[in-house]
Amino acid sequence: MFGKVLRSGVVAAACCTPAIAQQLPERDYRPPIASPAYAAGRGPSVCVDEAHHNFHTLDGRYWSFGELLRRDGYAVRPLRGAFTRASLAPCAIVVIANAQPSAAEWDDYPYPTPSAFAAAEIRATRRWVREGGSLWLIADHMPLAGAAAGLAAAFGVKFNDGFAMPGFDADPARRARIFQQPGLFRVDAGSLTRHAAVRGRDESESVAQVRSFTGQAFQAPAEAEPLLILPQGYVSLMPKKAWRFDADTARVPVAGWLQGAVMRVGKGRAAFFGEAAMFTTQVQGAERRPMGMNAPGAERNYQFTLNLAHWLSGLLDPATHSSKPPR
Structure with missing residues (x-):
């Protein structure tokens, strides 16, 4: 995801385009x-979180995500209350897409980014997964990665509150060109693994390439199953304010880190992703540039999305999934 409009009147994007360039759902x-x-x-x-100032919601930028899963037969609905044992109980899969600590502008967030989730919510979610639930946690670049870092850490996953980029240059013009390079994960390059969620149920559901749109890099424990592996040359840029880069911006090499992974947790399952636009369709700017499943290079992102839902619901790799029936 390239960013949201800042109070200054520019979009928090790589090249500071006009405010009209904000992302809109493509329905x-x-x-x-x-x-x-x-x-x-x-x-x-499938319960989609809308209780934590989410940048992506079912009636907004995650419209296409919800419709895609509904067409696959899932019962999709918003989850608008705090996470508790009772609120999570009706859900087989909980999707969290870009939770935020508040409705404040990103420029107004303190550094480091506060958690979007209360400690009790994190404990309840961890317990719910261990007892058979499936969590799909999606958190984009700074400050969204930081807002979800506490929840990810409960599963041993280390979100990096930065921007995963294919390189860096001190010169703003050259830097902008680097930032515009598409993030492609390919089976033949080894950056998209041959996991069940990539192979699908049969050859017609197999995926050879997935495209992402900036996002963050993260690290996962040994028991995690990598899906999207960042290629050589990638760095995480770590400014104090979102999209505020200069020649002195701190950066960390992240080649080999992850932007997508899954794991089994007790009787349940969890998926972690460092980019949100790959699972939906949006348009950006006056020229309505596609960003998401509708963008060039992302033609199979929709099938990857379905495959992930199938893995989380136990249709793929069912032998190791909870015997808990669908809810």
């Missing part, structure tokens, strides 16, 4: 689903 995207996983509305309950 006409309808890719083919040859074999829906479930009868309409009869699949597992």
